Amino acid sequence: MWVTALLLLLALLLLVLLLGRRGASRLEPAGRAVLITGCDSGFGHLLALRLHRLGFTVFAGCLCPGGAGARRLQREAAAGAGRLRVLRLDVTCGRDVQAAKELVLSHLPERGERERLLGRKAGNFAPCEEHTPRTDRFQLAQ
Numbered sequence: 282m283w284v285t286a287l288l289l290l291l292a293l294l295l296l297v298l299l300l301g302r303r304g305a306s307r308l309e310p311a312g313r314a315v316l317i318t319g320c321d322s323g324f325g326h327l328l329a330l331r332l333h334r335l336g337f338t339v340f341a342g343c344l345c346p347g348g349a350g351a352r353r354l355q356r357e358a359a360a361g362a363g364r365l366r367v368l369r370l371d372v373t374c375g376r377d378v379q380a381a382k383e384l385v386l387s388h389l390p391e392r393g394e395r396e397r398l399l400g401r402k403a404g405n406f407a408p409c410e411e412h413t414p415r416t417d418r419f420q421l422a423q
Contacts, residue, residue: 310336316385318342318372321350329354333365340385342370 315332319325320341329341343351346369358365368384371377 312390314338314340314385314389316340316342316381318370319344320354320367321345321348326350326354329365330357333357333361336364338364338388339366340381340388341365341367342372342381343367344369344371 310332315337317325317329317332317339320329321343325341329339333339341351341354343354345351346367351367354365354367358367366384366388368381369377370381
């Protein structure tokens, strides 16, 4: 009796695993590049480290290239296979954006169609006194 129950449980587990993997496709990192903004800390920093370790070429945009987060990324780049590049990137500055675009395009292979993925973390740009719960409700109502 318990053997039948165990076999049934194993068959069910195998079925769940097979059906769960069926829809998931893995993106191969070889030959793919990612530009991520906000890599000084938080989500952007962790995403840059994770994708680099998975084998993607990562262009990590940092607001402060001399900061602690950027230095950690540079240490990771020095220890890796040269697929992680830290660059100064203030997304509110047109010159920084243009320089980042030129750097990324200069390191991508020439192809008819280039695939690009931009990792971006959102943030609030309003001063504290302008960002109130009442403002949030008003913005959500629109």
